[in-house]
Amino acid sequence: MKGIKFSENVTRIDTSGIRKIFEAAGSDAINLGLGQPDFDTPEHIKAAAIKAINEGFTGYTVGTGIPELREALSTKFREENGFSVSPEEIIVTSGASEGLTIALAALLNPGDEVLISNPGFVSYNALTEILNGKAVSVPLAEDLTMKPGTVLEKITPKTRAIVLNSPSNPTGAVASRADIKALAEIADDHNITIISDEVYEYFIYEGEHVSPASYSDNVITVNATSKSYAMTGWRLGYVAARKDYIDQMLKVHQYIQACANSIAQKAAYAAVTGPKDSVNAMREEFRKRRDVLVKGLSELGMECAPPKGAFYAFPKVSNSTEIASKMISNGIIVVPGTAFGSEGEGYIRISYAASMKDIERALSIMEKVL
Ligand SMILES: Cc1ncc(COP(=O)(O)O)c(C=O)c1O
Structure with missing residues (x-):
């Protein structure tokens, strides 16, 4: 077998932790792991x-x-x-x-x-x-x-x-x-x-x-x-x-x-x-979802300051990997904070670039499993 000598800089880095989570989750899971707007291009x-x-x-x-x-x-x-x-x-x-x-x-x-x-x-x-x-x-x-x-x-x-x-x-x-x-x-x-x-x-x-x-x-x-x-x-x-x-x-x-x-x-x-109507509509929709998500998370006892921007909530949890795995095995894709660096321990990332229906369903599943 030939041993190829690859770049050490490249072999040292890991593949994206987020990608691995998507691969591990079932196809009917509620996806709150997405880093992109769930809207169509105007x-x-x-x-x-x-x-x-x-x-x-x-x-x-x-x-x-x-x-x-x-x-x-x-x-x-x-x-x-x-x-x-x-x-x-x-x-x-x-x-x-x-x-x-x-x-x-x-x-x-x-x-x-x-x-x-x-x-x-x-x-x-x-x-x-x-x-x-x-x-x-x-x-x-x-x-x-x-x-x-x-x-x-x-x-x-x-x-x-x-x-x-x-x-x-x-x-x-x-x-x-x-x-x-x-x-x-x-x-x-x-x-x-x-x-x-x-x-x-x-x-x-x-x-x-x-x-x-x-x-x-x-x-x-x-x-x-x-x-x-x-x-x-x-x-x-x-x-x-x-x-x-x-x-x-x-x-x-x-x-x-x-x-x-x-x-x-x-x-x-x-x-x-061009016109900015669609940008403004997206922002207002994200704001509504953010409010529902943050309220739901705090009712579940998760500490989560309302995020001021983007479309991610970053609530505190006892153990990032454990809580994220529990959610994923119950059909909700979220990303452990550790995927974004060591100091992300104690947090999970929940994307609200997902429909209100999915956010509400996810909250009710979380209520049962957490
Ligand atoms: C903070 C940040 N920068 C850059 C990017 C990459 O953007 P693009 O898709 O335009 O390459 C992302 C995508 O998730 C992001 O979250």
Whole structure:
């Protein structure tokens, strides 16, 4: 038998814990494990894609993305996020996932450190490790947000980046303006880059969305149409940053991706420039489900502060794996907090990107089994 010598960085990382849970659950289980809106892509967005196909817009586009989309995103950042980037300071990517990849690839030399919230979205650690960096975990405060003081304690001469994710997956927490401003100041003072993952920006129920790029230009803003417009399968994202960042990220993008999907780019243009009714309707529906879920969980004796954003509740439990396994064996898919890092012990993630009927059914099963 031939023994292939694989990359140590890759063999060391584990496959996604969330995927394993889906595989373990029965096919008729109630799925509260999903990380995507349970809505269809709005009609006007689909129509733009169909038009693009019919018009033969099916070749490679310019690597950075079609000019009208970058123009529209530049306007979006100015009007909604409070910072200025020109279309030349934007790259259209294959989802936020590619945006995170090219940001980290542009920044990291072997052994460079990236500060990542623990618990945090699963890709941050894995991508850092794949790209030869070292993931340094930043424990969260009681309100499940990343605090500037804790970040300061973790900074070393090797720190290159801080990954910020507000609203957060898996906690649903939303960082305050004061904390974002303080983190931006830390980035400036220490010449560290903030990689700001803002994919849940439109799903905020209390508080406000603040982009760190409105306070510092040491920021790579990563976003996508994936969650905002129920377009996860279209694989369309974007990054915005100062030109020196863009120049390096563009090289990685060109060689790993060439360009984002041409049809999805036309669809994204329709999404970004079109009516926001469907986004607002999704947010209001998520808010209703969140309220029912949080009330139900507290009636079951689970401590769960109402999440301010995204579509995840992160209640406290006695033992993550035990409670998650119990729920899964009773037909409710949830994710143990430990899938998002060691500090996720004592929590489970429950997604409310599921119908009200499923949430209510799940609550009544939980009442019986817990
Ligand atoms: C916080 C966060 N960032 C990025 C992504 C990936 O987004 P995309 O599907 O656009 O690659 C996800 C998906 O679950 C996410 O939760």
